[in-house]
Amino acid sequence: MPRERTFDAKAVKLNYLDYGSSSDPPLVMLHGGAWCWQEYLSLIPSLGAQGWHIYALDLRGNGLSGWVPDTYCLQSFAADNAEFVSRLNAPAALVGHSIGGVIALMVAAQCPDKVRALIIEDSPLTLNNYRKIIDSSRDMFGLWLHLKKSAQSQHELSLALADAYKDYPGVTSAWILFFAGCLWQLDPTFFNTL
Known part of the structure; x- marks a missing residue:
């Protein structure tokens, strides 16, 4: 059953959707700036049916995640999500749209052993x-x-x-x-x- 949960990162509580079987490989979805995990709502059921365990996160300050005023920089987002990915049971595929794609790249650089693939959508790469x-x-x-x-x-x-x-x-x-x-x-x- 899909459930919204919270993850206690060091600096903030992150809200996320947990969708799929724990035996399936993890797929972490990171939304674009000023949006929320529901950006991926139309894709989640079909990806779950293809055998992915989906984690769609709200970035800090977005959606139902906690607010940490004036800390919304790439390094902070990457630290939150690297901590999330490092606690998963298996290496994850990361999907990121716009700023979420930049964050996914940074997470992969911080913990390459916990990232098996990257899917980057419409992200500024420099x-x-x-x-x-x-x-x-x-x-x-x-x-x-x-x-x-x-x-x-x-x-x-x-x-x-x-x-x-x-x-x-x-x-x-x-x-x-x-x-x-x-x-x-x-x-x-x-x-x-x-």
């Missing part, structure tokens, strides 16, 4: 590209935080996001609802140290 993405996204991050701070509820945040993205044809209602939930749970200091 520090220079990472800086460019962060710098070009500051206005967007500012808008998200403004909408979050102005909203009185997740429902109100959903409506504000829908209004902000009304001219973006690829943005769907499902994305708005998903992202509003992620943003509502996000530590407001998440973007400070990125």
Whole structure:
């Protein structure tokens, strides 16, 4: 049965989905920045059916994981997830999207004997590209935080996001609802140290 659990890392409690048989090889999924483990919800059942024991984690400050204000840097994320991976019974395949991909690479470098494979999605693979993405996204991050701070509820945040993205044809209602939930749970200091 799939269950959400918590993992006590040294600095923070991490929330994660535990899905699959303990006899299957581990697959650790790391979401993109300001999102949560549910980013992978549509993939989890089929990956589980293919014989993977899935651990989909919320990064610190995201989803239902603990907040540690102003500590949201790559090294901290990597330390949390390396600690998680090092406690698994077998080497894991790591899947990472965007910042999750960078974190997966860092975890593999920190504990190569505990990582059997990497699947990296849409990740900046150089520090220079990472800086460019962060710098070009500051206005967007500012808008998200403004909408979050102005909203009185997740429902109100959903409506504000829908209004902000009304001219973006690829943005769907499902994305708005998903992202509003992620943003509502996000530590407001998440973007400070990125």
